[in-house]
Amino acid sequence: MIRFFIFLLLTTSIFAAEVHRYRWNNGESYLVFLQNNNLPVRKLYYNLDKDDQRLTEEMRTGIHYQILTSKDGSIKQILLPLNDELQIHIYKNKNSYKFEAIPIISTTKVEAFHTTITSSPMYNILKETGSKKLAQIFVSSFKHSLNFKNDIRKGDELVMIYKQKYRLGEVFSMPTLQVAMIEMRHKKHFIYLNDDGRYYDENAHEVEGFLLARPVRGGRISSYFTKRRWHPILHKWKAHLGVDYAVRRGTPVHAAGRGVIVWIARMGTYGNLIKIRHADGYETRYAHLKSFRRGMHRGKHVKKGQVIAYVGTTGRSTGPHLHFELRKRGRAINPLRIVQVTTKKLKGKAKKAFIRLKKNYNESVNLHLNNKTHYKKPPPFENMGYIHLLTEKKNG
Numbered sequence: 001m002i003r004f005f006i007f008l009l010l011t012t013s014i015f016a017a018e019v020h021r022y023r024w025n026n027g028e029s030y031l032v033f034l035q036n037n038n039l040p041v042r043k044l045y046y047n048l049d050k051d052d053q054r055l056t057e058e059m060r061t062g063i064h065y066q067i068l069t070s071k072d073g074s075i076k077q078i079l080l081p082l083n084d085e086l087q088i089h090i091y092k093n094k095n096s097y098k099f100e101a102i103p104i105i106s107t108t109k110v111e112a113f114h115t116t117i118t119s120s121p122m123y124n125i126l127k128e129t130g131s132k133k134l135a136q137i138f139v140s141s142f143k144h145s146l147n148f149k150n151d152i153r154k155g156d157e158l159v160m161i162y163k164q165k166y167r168l169g170e171v172f173s174m175p176t177l178q179v180a181m182i183e184m185r186h187k188k189h190f191i192y193l194n195d196d197g198r199y200y201d202e203n204a205h206e207v208e209g210f211l212l213a214r215p216v217r218g219g220r221i222s223s224y225f226t227k228r229r230w231h232p233i234l235h236k237w238k239a240h241l242g243v244d245y246a247v248r249r250g251t252p253v254h255a256a257g258r259g260v261i262v263w264i265a266r267m268g269t270y271g272n273l274i275k276i277r278h279a280d281g282y283e284t285r286y287a288h289l290k291s292f293r294r295g296m297h298r299g300k301h302v303k304k305g306q307v308i309a310y311v312g313t314t315g316r317s318t319g320p321h322l323h324f325e326l327r328k329r330g331r332a333i334n335p336l337r338i339v340q341v342t343t344k345k346l347k348g349k350a351k352k353a354f355i356r357l358k359k360n361y362n363e364s365v366n367l368h369l370n371n372k373t374h375y376k377k378p379p380p381f382e383n384m385g386y387i388h389l390l391t392e393k394k395n396g
């Protein structure tokens, strides 16, 4: 038996249905959301398995979601994005509501803009694009190498090339920086996203991160971060919002970066859990711990690399391992893309490939610099909805 998922993006007028767009409110819970919409709480929450229940906790403030209603106002479909790849789909089928997690369809565009500095990169990017996210990404990418406060002059120029996802015709999820260039006192400074998913400067030196490469020593990664994965046995979409390190029970766990312990106790399927809050809205989580190190408590300041706990298998876990999560403003991100301690310098083949990539990027940057490319505003929201059909077909 093969299952086919078919997604169509169509204007909804054809279906005599209306799409309503809402914003997920601060502090709103999935359960309250169901109650407010007169949806069956038992069917759509209590009867779900633990994994699906956990998914419903991933709804974040500010997320835009859609409700598709028929002419009489009754709910036909709801789409609740959990991250930029997976969404909860609640739909009516033969007068009863169903729950499932399905992939998000989005399109990605490469975009770029140029701006001349009159005040600061933060101010001028915000003025040019209206996007706080773009301004923050640009500024933080140079945080460890440049001093904007002292060295910026009026008339300095910058170019940013990035990838932006769109969902239902609307800007969606965090942009991914491809190249950042700033010209200060007639010297150009660059940061490039390399093919290995890490950032390098013009000399092929990796841009240093603030977190440890890994919170435990030895062992191996037994499960990678994924915002969506098709589970072949359970036949459904799942997410693994962290990295699992298979190591021996009792292995010391190190704080991945400087910060404050904000949670140190049991928490559902996580088992014994520590949460550490770091600068810039980052948070790390260490789950399934056997025990906490003596002296650790809520509110305690820890240093990067400090031992905080020991690996175990508490909570829902099939064997000793550390489940490690990195979150930024509540949203799970792949730790392996950001966490890095040793500053890598590219050599040999990898360096040659990087130089080619750099050359291509520089040509684009120069083009935008010469054209003084303006930020293009995304098109207005269109009243469109997903039509989701699930068909099962006998195979051969």
Ligand SMILES: [Zn+2]
Pocket (backbone or CB within 6 Å): 223, 240, 242, 243, 244, 322, 323, 324
């Ligand atoms: Zn895990």
